[in-house]
Amino acid sequence: MGSDSAENHFDxxxxxxxxxxxxxxxxxxxxxxxxxxxxxxxxxxxxxLAADLQGWTQTLTPLEVPEPDRLAGRLRNLPVRGHPALPPVLLDVVEDDKVEGTVTFGTFFLGRGGAAHGGTIATVFDEVLGVMASHRGHSATRTAYLKTDFRSIVPIGEPIRIRGWMDREEGRKRYVRGELWAGDTLCAEAEALFVVERQG
Structure with missing residues (x-):
C-alpha cells in the first residue's frame, strides 16, 4: 500500500x-x-551553491534520529505536517465528511508550459484525501488506490482550491473523492481508497 495518514498518528x-x-x-x-x-x-x-549545500548536509547528518522523533512530516500545526516535498496546503475546513483548502504550486513544481507537474498534483490529492479518510474516527490509514483525472492545466503561482469528501465506507475501507479548482475551472478530479490500519 501507499502512504499513510492520520491526524493523531503523526505527532x-x-x-x-x-x-x-x-x-x-x-x-x-x-x-x-x-x-x-x-x-x-x-x-x-x-x-x-553545491559547496554551501554540502556544508549543511554535513551539519545535519549527525543529527539524524529515528523516524518517530523526526520533525518533517510529523508537525500537525504546520501545513502538510511540515513535509518538505509537498506544496503547503492550507485547510480551512476539516470535518468528518469533507475537507476544503487552498494550495499554491510554486515554480519548483512546474511541469512545463506554466502547469504544475501531474505527479505533484496526485501527491497533493493523496495528502488531502488521506486527511479526509483518517479524520473520521482519528484512525491511521494507508493509501490502497488513487486515481487522478486531469481536466485542465493546474497553473502555478496562484491559489487553487482543493476539496475532498467521503464517498462511502465499508468496514475498514474508506472511499473518498476530490477536486481541484482554479477559479471556475475544474482542473483535476481524484478518487481513492484508504484502508484503516489494524490495531497493533
Whole structure:
C-alpha cells in the first residue's frame, strides 16, 4: 500500500519554538527551491551553491534520529505536517465528511508550459484525501488506490482550491473523492481508497 495518514498518528514532541523555527526553515527552503528552478545560474554560482549545500548536509547528518522523533512530516500545526516535498496546503475546513483548502504550486513544481507537474498534483490529492479518510474516527490509514483525472492545466503561482469528501465506507475501507479548482475551472478530479490500519 501507499502512504499513510492520520491526524493523531503523526505527532512530535517538538516544542512550540522548534515547530516555529522548522516552519521558518521550510519557508526558506521552498523559496530556495523556487528560485533555483526559475534561474539559469552560471557554473561558478552552481559550484558555490553545491559547496554551501554540502556544508549543511554535513551539519545535519549527525543529527539524524529515528523516524518517530523526526520533525518533517510529523508537525500537525504546520501545513502538510511540515513535509518538505509537498506544496503547503492550507485547510480551512476539516470535518468528518469533507475537507476544503487552498494550495499554491510554486515554480519548483512546474511541469512545463506554466502547469504544475501531474505527479505533484496526485501527491497533493493523496495528502488531502488521506486527511479526509483518517479524520473520521482519528484512525491511521494507508493509501490502497488513487486515481487522478486531469481536466485542465493546474497553473502555478496562484491559489487553487482543493476539496475532498467521503464517498462511502465499508468496514475498514474508506472511499473518498476530490477536486481541484482554479477559479471556475475544474482542473483535476481524484478518487481513492484508504484502508484503516489494524490495531497493533
Amino acid at each position: 512530535s514532541s517538538a516544542g512550540p519554538e522548534q515547530v516555529r523555527a522548522f516552519g521558518t526553515a521550510l519557508e526558506a527552503l521552498r523559496g530556495f527551491h523556487d528560485a533555483l528552478t526559475a534561474a539559469a545560474p552560471s557554473a561558478d554560482v552552481l559550484e558555490r
